[in-house]
Amino acid sequence: MAATAVPSPPPGPDDAEKLAEERAHALAVERLRHALGPVAVVRGTALSGGLYNSARLLELADGRRLVLKTAPRTGTPALTHEQGLLGTEALFHRLAARAGAPVPTVLHHEPPGPGTPAEWLLLTHVDGITWDAARERIAPAERAALRRRLGECLARIATVTGAGYGYPRPAVGLSGPDWPFAFTAMLHAVLADAIRFEVALPAPPELLAALPVRFGHRLAEVRRPALVHFDAWEGNIVLVGTGNGPWRLSGLIDGERAFFGDPLAELVGLDPLGSAEDDPDLMAGYRSLVPSLTIDTGARVRLALYRVYLALVMRVEAVPRVYGGELAAWLDTWSAERVTQQLAALDALEA
Structure with a gap:
């Protein structure tokens, strides 16, 4: 009697979350290397608290802790002023730092464009x-x-x-x-x-x-x-x-x-x-x-x-x-x- 193939069960909620996390981490590593060159990421953690942009804490092998912020994809429903917000954030932090305010250091800003459906921003992490x-x-x-x-x-x-x-x-x-x-x-x-x-x-x-x-x-x-x-x-x-x-x-x-x-x-x-x-x-x-x-x-x-x-x-x-x-x-x-x-x-x- 021939064996009957048993189909794999569809992924459950936990599997889907794990897959989404793996993809998010891989994309974060790719963007980090695009901005900084060959670096080793030892840990990536999604940060909570934001209501518009998403953010991840990236811990590097050399001890640095960075934050990668990503805007919603172009075309996501938003208010009129909510366009290019990460570009505004990069500008704010650069200008505020020159004025002597304690703000994160801007390492890279990537506006949306071909191959970049959502803008992103790389900053130093502020401890505390x-x-x-x-x-x-x-x-x-x-x-x-x-x-x-x-x-x-x-x-x-x-x-x-x-x-x-x-x-x-x-x-x-x-x-x-x-x-x-x-x-x-x-x-x-x-x-x-x-x-x-x-x-x-x-x-x-x-x-x-x-x-x-x-x-x-x-x-x-x-x-x-x-x-x-x-x-x-x-x-x-x-x-x-x-x-x-x-x-x-x-x-x-x-x-x-x-x-x-x-x-x-x-x-x-x-x-x-x-x-x-x-x-x-x-x-x-x-x-x-x-x-x-x-x-x-x-x-x-x-x-x-x-x-x-x-x-x-x-x-x-x-x-x-x-x-x-x-x-x-x-x-x-x-x-x-x-x-x-x-x-x-x-x-x-x-x-």
Whole structure:
């Protein structure tokens, strides 16, 4: 009697994950050697925490630890400003490093093109843990010192002046010769994204679109295109603990959302849920380098505008990124409340 061939069972979830990991590691090694030449990778680990680009920690035989970041493939649904983000990150880190800020070193940036369906970026790894992960272990006095150091760091970054205003990628079309022009383009782009992704807005679209015109005289008070990270929240700040000694700020990472504009916008990005301008330690650190910084009526108007913009970005991006569950529900509620609060603040400031 002839033997009957038994077909192999289809790969299960664990097998599929293992295969995907092997492919990701092989591609990472290939890209690393493309950038650095013949190197030996002893370990590769996927890094969590990113919500847009993917990242891998690569440990080399010579002791170096590098991070390879890869953007989604060209054509993946995204907001208008989410084009060439890794190119922006490379530019931010290079400029911030020249200003004396602790940031990763850029080793290689590869834009998308023939044979490269997604851009990628190779950086040095910043040792330590993120501030949000260490939060419960930081004493109040240490936190105050760290906030002062962060304020000083952001003030250094803001000394960098761009050639124009807005996002530093001309092809995106969200830049211009002055801040009112650039910010109008940025805000209108996310409103158009809301229509494209069928996201309900928490206020009439025409009211939101008119904000840069209504407060254009306040936006025009910005006369220099300063470098702004705009995402310097605690998840993008790396700390190092020195044994039983104090924590220190090891680095600022993920500069992919950077633009050139009002340096006050940094206060919105680093504290999306609160009001960083009311933090005396942070402001003391910032004013140690920029003693002339004042939070007057014009500044508060602009801060409210930037908070509306950021809340809209966070609300709309939830759809192309396919957030679900509690995160999606929280974002929907929080962003609506945040926009409503800031519109009320603008009305009060105008009056």
